[in-house]
Amino acid sequence: MFKELSLARFAVSVFFAAVLVGCAVQPAAQSIPVTATLHGDAAHPAQTQGWVDTRLYFGLGLADQPEHGVSEQGWREFLDREVTPRFPDGLSVLDVYGQWQGKQQTSPERLRSKLLVIDYPDTAENRAKIEAIRAAWKKRTGDQSVLRVTQAAEVSF
Known part of the structure; x- marks a missing residue:
């Protein structure tokens, strides 16, 4: 029975470790910064006001x-x-x-x-x-x- 409890705890620990690692790694699509392609051009600004x-x-x-x-x-x-x-x-x-x-x-x-x-x-x-x-x-x-x-x-x- 002690062996079964240890195996169950190990399985739960591995599961939570996998979940935590998954949360720490961003998908490739989200790691690419999204920015304007034209910078410094008044007609095509990176950001606008007014x-x-x-x-x-x-x-x-x-x-x-x-x-x-x-x-x-x-x-x-x-x-x-x-x-x-x-x-x-x-x-x-x-x-x-x-x-x-x-x-x-x-x-x-x-x-x-x-x-x-x-x-x-x-x-x-x-x-x-x-x-x-x-x-x-x-x-x-x-x-x-x-x-x-x-x-x-x-x-x-």
Whole structure:
């Protein structure tokens, strides 16, 4: 019986030793530090303070009338002329479906749309650039609005 107790204690000791060793060793994926790849570049900071994420929604035309409204080529021309020169460091564009109901409408319009996402330092100059983009689109299309959603953002490159 003494031998069985010693064997049981030994097995328990080995088990706890294995658990403790397992806790002390990190998996390979966790031991690699995660850092930004671009350092010292103001356009692509390792850490940020005072940046925002702005999303602009542009209606291209009625969803069930793709031959009318703004074409893909027309959108790219607008992007090249009005957006890229103001934010050359980077942006994202997504195709989205949207709905809009104007003040005088009784039902919403279903629209082909583009979602423009831009992250940038929150300065008066950059906010003015965003408003210039919105104004240019409304002038080009006659639309009443370009929806803007802006939130604080923590970015790293």
